[in-house]
Amino acid sequence: MKNFQQEDQELLHKESGILTAQLQRRSFLQYAGAGAAGIALIAAGCKKDDGSEGLRTDGVNLGSGDVGILNYAYALEQLEAAFYDAVVKTPYSGITAAELSLLTDIRDHELAHREFFKKALATNAIIGLEVDFSSINFTQRASVLATAKAFEDLGVSAYNGAGKLIKSVDYLVLAGKIVSVEARHAALIRDLIENGTFANSEVVDANGLDKARTPSEVLTIASGFIKTKINASNLPS
């Protein structure tokens, strides 16, 4: 935690330059009560976690509080980036130039997300995960796009479910900035599979709401594609 807090302070410093004021940003934010990252992380780190039944307690530990949620997002972005990297390196047979261009864009977005989380987490970042794509036939359009659809819809539901677990305003906004891009991906991939399915009843309910999943639900689905064991038992709930 200590390292992350230091790193976090540095990030905030770089971001705003508020520390140039005589009043230190840290104490300023305590008074401000604006839910700033560093402060929220201290509180979150001390919070007793609960509701983690059914999650494994061995493997790579995502951590607790906002660090845990960021590592959770980092894990999912690693999975997506690795997938699209493989898709772009060995495109499926019959891929059109337009499709390859769109999938390359998505690869770049996921890479940006992955590297962003890695840098933001710094020494608190989990290791690079080992993926298992043995169930995917990368030469086949249907297999690749079905996997892409599953990953994108999963990513959207993961961020939608994680938002309320985030304590820091800054990180909530960042998660919001990423989730809508994942939703844009999801809609595009769905339309590539079958035009008009961008927001069908598979993903949007009668109230017009997209899905939201808990970390436990998401990691259970994702575990079919990740060899590395992940311990999410300390995540907030």
Place this chain on the structure above:
Amino acid sequence: MNIINILDEIEKVDGEIYERLNPRRAAMKSFYNFGSKMAVAAVPLALGSMFKKAYGQTTSTVIDVLNFALTLEYLEYYFYQQGAATAGLIPVGTPAVSAINTIRDHELAHVNLLKGAITASGGTPVSFVATQFDYTAKSTFPTVFTSYPTFLAVAQAFEDTGVRAYKGQAPALMGSPSVLQTALQIHSVEARHASHIRQMRKAPAGGGVTALKPWITGANDSGVPQVDAVYKGEDNVTQAGINIPSLGVSTAAATESFDEFLVKADVLAIASLFIK
């Protein structure tokens, strides 16, 4: 210490700070004068009560956010309802018909959901009828219901604005986790709509805007200069102090991979163009 600098810094991440603190900027100027006379040690306490007021999580805050969202959903719903009901606008016998109907139905579902949530919270939902909206935006888009490409261009502006608006309100809902989650679940549906509308505009019948992508590239990629305000700041490439291109992606990809938020005042400025 310089309070004005701090407030200006906050305004960069929270453009509404002045409105939160006091609806009238003039009042803030009197605070500046007050602040300059205060002893440095007293400043944190003054700021504490000031920001508690600004960021306090109250029921009325949540209801205000929900009514703000409801206004936008009404704007969108009546737009699609009118478009779908206008003979000869959406090309008959194409997938566009069901796509527009799907989006219309989602917006109506959002209207009803938000109305219910506001009433359940003890608030009074805002109410709009179709005739209160002017989708030509005071003759900026005179062909909005006669030209299919224009209709889609305005649709894209609405969807991308909606995404940015919900994103901007998330922090105000942190004290109400279930409301926050619902808002996020609407937010991603709006992004799905935006993605699809952008694809529709790429098609020849939709305007043939071939450079358009399902995601937002740079500042205003819509090809419609009149909606610059919708895309203000979307060319940002720095997230939490991290320069995204330095991570190994192009500037275009850096802007695409993070959607930016809009503060309420900016959204209302856009929406008000379409409200009579």
